Amino acid sequence: MKRKRPSRTAQRANKKQKLLAQSTERPSHALLEQYYPEVVTLRQYLASRLPKKRRRILQQYGRDATAEKDSALVGLLDTTLVGSFEHVQVDDSSFVDDDISLFTQQISENGTAPSLTPGKFKQPEIVDYAIWKLFRKQASNLRPQHLLCQNYQRYLSVNDSGPGPEIVPGIPGVYSNGPHENVDTLKNHPWTAVPDVLGRGAERAVADMLMECGLFAPIGAANNFVQISGVPMSDLAALTMKSKGPASGSEIQQGLLPLELRQQQLSKRKLTEIRFLRHRMLYAQPMLNAKGYACFGLHQTHAFNRFSDVQDRSQTHHLMKYIFPLQFGLHNVLTSDVDHKETAYAFKDYTIREKEIARLDSARRQKRPAANEIGETRLPALPKRLRGAAEVLVARIRKRHTKCSYSALLEHYCPRHDIPAQDDHNSLNRACSLAEVSSFCRAVVIRVFPKDLWGTDEAGQSNAKVLLSNVDNFVRLRRYETLSLHDLVQKMLLNADWLQPQSQDQGARLSASDFAKRKELMSEMLYYIFDSFLIPLIRGHFHVTESNGQRNQLFYFRQDVWKELCEPAMDSLKVNMLEPCKNGYASTSTRQLGVSHVRLVPKESGMRPIINLRRRVQKMQHGRMVLGRSINSLLTPTFSILNYEKARGHHSLGSALFSVDDIFPRLQKYRQSLRDQGLLGETLYFAKVDVQGCFDSIPQDRLMELARLIINDNDYQISRYSRAKLLGAHNKETPGFGTKPSWKFLTKAGPADRSFDFRDEVKDDITEGRRRAVYINGLAPKRESRQAIIALLQEHVQSNLIQIGKRLYRQKKGIPQGSIISSLLCSYFYADMEREVLGFVDDGKSILLRLIDDFLVISIDRKVAEQFMHTMHAGVADYGVHVRLDKSRANFDLEINGSAIPKTTAIEFPYCGNAIDTRTLDLTKDRERRKKTNIADSVAVEYTKLPGQTFYRKLLNALKLQMRAMLLSTSYNSPFTVLSNLYHIFVEVAQKSYYYIRSLPQNKQPPGKLTIRAIDDMVKLACVLMKHRRRTSKDVIPYECCVTGAQARWLACTSFIRVFGRRQTKHQMLLAWLKVQLGSPALQAQAHSLQPVVVKYGSVWRLVCPRDETSVLVASSTEQWNWM
Structure with a gap:
């Protein structure tokens, strides 16, 4: 007789918990998914390459509390990401065994490493095998396009700078010519523990992963990664929408390589x-x-x-x-x-x-x-x-x-x-x-x-x-x-x-x-x-x-009108700034830099010359025309060295500002200094001047003398790396997800006697608030001698050739305005002038700000401001400084040589697009300048691909550009100033959104629901940006913003109603949602306190129709249909 269980639950069979539950959850990284159809963790990838029994051991490793574990290895398995193009199939066993046997045989014959036994490779030997296999698969003499092969080469070559290549123990036939940071990472703990966990045949799975996939190690926080293996992601083509996701069975059977897969995607280009x-x-x-x-x-x-x-x-x-x-x-x-x-x-x-x-x-x-x-001649x-x-x-x-x-x-x-x-x-x-x-x-x-x-x-x-x-x-x-x-x-x-x-x-x-x-x-x-x-x-x-x-x-x-407009401006340019080129300057055999071109940009009065130094010229190479490097590209090492010397601080840059945001820490420091001296609240005197023709008037000889003092090391080391981020959203449920990757190829100069630490550089970059970025280290650093840099700089400054028509001219005065180093050289040059001429400003009670050629003095001593104005308007001949009276400004009465300086009567003093309160030093936008702004000129509409998602992305980007710490800090500005700044930020974003939608064709305009979602997400993003700004090294006082989320939402809804209310019938759904938002109890409570912000400042921008918007679209009927 069959025995019965005492109860239903007492003897119930315990269902074994699935070990795959946690391991099958795939990580999400929107940027990597733009280049790899499959992105998984290292544990998930290796588990897919193992037999069932060893797969379960790997999946359970580190998750059983009773078993011993290596915490570093557990973190490696779960945080390292692997990007693959398809389910890479392991090569046929016979071919793999032949390659491994050949590898071990060559090592034994060369005597560069102990004898190896196939099937018992350690992690360093697996890495060496992968590098050897990559070079063996490369048919030509070129280096394989792979991160593991960086700074390795197959043959010896002449190396003029530094020691020659060295033999690499463990990799037959391969030489080393630089550091191998990624290889060292893969050969050290915890990577050395990976083969032991995988067991027999680990070299096949790991080597296959190293050669065919992209490996990404986390660095810092905020989901940032460094690529340590695989084809550099910067050399890959972004996947199309069809190719995203796992590869099909036919693709797997065909064994498509990544390059072949990308070529197949491009076989038929979409019309969009x-x-x-x-x-x-x-x-x-x-x-x-x-x-x-x-x-x-x-x-x-x-x-x-x-x-x-x-x-x-x-x-x-x-x-x-x-x-x-x-x-x-x-x-x-x-x-x-x-x-x-x-x-x-x-x-x-x-x-x-x-x-x-x-x-x-x-x-x-x-x-x-x-x-x-036969001599056939037919067509x-x-x-x-x-x-x-x-x-x-x-x-x-x-x-x-x-x-x-x-x-x-x-x-x-x-x-x-x-x-x-x-x-x-x-x-x-x-x-x-x-x-x-x-x-x-x-x-x-x-x-x-x-x-x-x-x-x-x-x-x-x-x-x-x-x-x-x-x-x-x-x-x-x-x-x-x-x-x-x-x-x-x-x-x-x-x-x-x-x-x-x-x-x-x-x-x-x-x-x-x-x-x-x-x-x-x-x-x-x-x-x-x-x-x-x-x-x-x-x-x-x-x-x-x-x-x-x-x-x-x-x-x-x-064209005939343009010729008439350009001739006087070009003649003036030839007389004042250029001289006909002599034969010595035109010698292309001795010149490193090419010839630049000048074009004229119309202004309200006259023309402005622009020298194009970013243009890549064609040159003959191996019998065909290819693009060469631009002048700015050739000057990149010089630019990096000047930036390195700037960071060292051996040569003071005085009051130089390198961006508008640099105004904020300088004013923080100045106001704190006045507070410490008990002078805060005293009358402040503002005086501003603009140097006329700043770049065109700098004496070249004096600038080169200064450059020789700045660049004083005998040798420098130039390192390169790249950084990628995603311009679109990172959430898959958000419109505009994964819209477009953005790459930056960066250079870093340093001393020749100290190696470049790539990871420290990345960590420094992350501390500035970088999120969800991917970094890739470049090739071996290059050495640049001081003599070569000075020679290149001298040719650029004193022998700049400009082609006008068919003739060549040399720039005899000033420096090229379109050069990447012009602004930095100008800052060094005027800093030297400050030390020689404007030393009286540095009295502890005054501050001098200078953004390129815009000088501003703020002082509690009127005599200092007056002396500054008299000195600048008198001109400084040794530095080529001349000031235009009509562009100068002051907040007090002042006459120079019988001419009155234009006086600003408003409380806010304009400077570089911003306005500084002359009583409290609070910072706001220059609203008077923006009253003349045509919003249509600041909008670039995307008509072609995904217009709705592009609108969503551009709306959020428009907000990000405006959310500056100097405008939102309540620890520096008064709360009322911050609220008014925030209101005007929302007004400008609303104006741009309105015009963007208006410019789109009717069938491409975003629906009401998408517009509502975009505005709602914009408000949420504004709240995040207000509160979570990280403190930087330039901050003098901690950043704080006491504006609440309800206040921000009330200001945003009010600004959008003010803008979109002009077309009520077209935006009924949006306006109804905005009114519902304002009608909520939380926002109604804010109306009384925030209404003065809107009443005082109102909406200072205006909608301006584009030129000839009212003109008819088609020609007259007689013109349109009179066809032959």
Whole structure:
């Protein structure tokens, strides 16, 4: 008889607790997930590589309280992250055993290490094996693209600086030429304990992980990591949305390598990823005729002008290769990769592609040797889809181009305007309006491209309207905005005759493959029209540029008008700052730096010269043209050395400020000094001057004398590393999650006799508040001698060559303004002037602030302020200092040489975009300056990809830029000042949000729910930023902000209601939510105390419509449909 259990629970079988519960929870790191489909912990990865029994041992290690454990190893297993491209399969056992046997045999033969037994490798030996295998897999003589192989090389080479490479014990045939921090980390505890936990065959799993995956070790707090193994993440391409996540079974079977996987992803580029490079239409110089006058039309290098014989059918076929490169197997934007050694941009410039076409024709002739022997001269066959109607249309386009009078259309749509005498000094008044430029471009497109290109009947008219609308949008976009090819194609109907196969009936049903082919042909045609016709059209007729005060707004000047504006400014530049270049300076064999170029930026009065030193010039290398390094890139080691000397403090920089934020600690210290002396509350005297032509007036010889004193070590060491962060959100549930990785490639100079400690540098960077970043160490540090740096600096300062037209000039006075070292050299130079001329300011009761060339003195002694003003206005000839009277300011009555200095009557004294309270030294925004601000000029709208998520990200970024400690510190400012600052921050963010939404097309504007969520998250972020700012080394007093979350939310809701209330019908859902928020008891309690902030300051910004926003979109009916 079967025995019964006494009770249901007494003898119940205890279910064994799952050991995998904790190990299957995957870590989340949004930045790493942008590059690796799978991101797991080290424990999870190794467990997936082990048999079931040893897997359970690894998963249980450190989680059983009764068993012995290595706490460092437990932390390593659970905090180190592994990024892999797929479930990497272990190589066939026979091949792995052969490699290991060969490795151990070579070590034994070389006698560089004790004999090794396969299957019993220790961790250092596994690392050495991985490095040896990586070099063995590399076919060429190049170093493998892997962090473990950094500072190793396969062959001996001449090393002029420092000792030569050394033999590496344990790695046959490999030499060392520098430190190996990552290798040392992997060879020391707790990594040395990993093989013992894994057991037999550990070398296979660990070596495979080291070679194929990315290893990331945590450093500091806030989810920061350092990559210690794998292909450097900076060399990887970010994954597309389709490729994120685990790899498919077919990919695993194919054994795709990471590089092959990325190439497969790029085989067909999405239309949303193809964005027009509008910057190519900027800063074009006029084409001149024999008499030196500006002439109009497409440039002579344009394909329409190079193939001008409209009767030659072969030229029509040749031009079709430019329009439809994909159909002929040429390089194109839809499927081809871009060699970034040839161009620095996302896509190539296809103006001239004769070499590529010649190679294609040569390859075709080699495949048909029989036809070549016979002497066949017939035209090569066109692709089937381009025969017939397509060929006829291209021939018509060529003929219409020859008949189009570009100059007559320009005079009709963009005539020269007579400017009143009182406005003649403002060069911006000479620019054409956006409506005029748009009308001209649309008229040219209508006359050159026949209407049959877009179809017949209503479909053709619809396509024409879409095309002209996109041309109008293209012209009106701001400087950093663009369109994608998807924006042009999405509304186009694909039933034009030339898109159809010749053998297909008109009423035949459209197949999926035929639709894809039609879309491909239309995409190529539209890309050619905008990239290779519209942009050259604008360049040939207009000089497109930003202005000095409106950085995002573009101005279109007729080329002849621009030539008239530039000639006086350029002549003045040649006389005052430049001199014709002598042959000695032009010797390219002895010069390290190239030639820079100058362009002029219009101002309200006159022109401002800008020297471009970031431009990468093309040079010949191994028989082909590649991009060289820019001048600023060559000066990066010099910049790092100057920064290192600045940090050492051997040469005082005086009152120099290196950012606007540096004002805050300086004023903290000054006010604390006044308080300690019992002088706080005394009348403060403010005096401000602006040095005229700061960079252009510095004496070069005196600057070089100072530079030789600053750079005084015989040798320096230059180290490099990179840092990545994610611009979007890090929470997967947040709009804009993982939007875009941002990389910075940093250099650090140090003494030659001390090695660079990468981890200490990263820890110092993290203490400044860095979060969720990834750091990657660079190659071996390079040594730079003082002699070489001084020579390079001397060439840059005293022999700066500038090309204007076809002539070279040397800058005889001043320093290049566009250089990365100009601001730092200027700070050193004026600090020397302070010691020599302005020493009277340093009396313990005054303070001098200087941001580049803006000087400000604050003193309780009026005589000090007056002496400062008299000294500066008298000029300091030895330092090239001259001050303009009309830009000087003071808060007291003062006359210099019979001229009154402009006096500020307001309580707040403006300085560098901020305002300082003349009674309490409280800091606010310069509201008077912002009253004149056009919000439209500060907004860059993303029209192409994920507009809703981009709006969310940009809204939060707009807030982050405004949340400065100097404005929010209640330990320095009064609470009322902080509340008013916070209110104006919210007002500006609301203004930008309103205009951003308004600028988007109706179908791309974010819905009400997304806008509400973005504003709600913005308020939460503001509360976090107010409270959790970390103290830095510059702070004199601890940072504190006593503003509550309820107060911040009330101010935010009030500011958004004030802005969005102007369009109540369009934003009903948002306004209703804001009113509900203000109606809550917590916020109602704040209304009485916060109302004075809103009443006193109000909303000082204004919404300004963009230029010509009210102009019509399309041309007149007679213009639009008068097609031939």
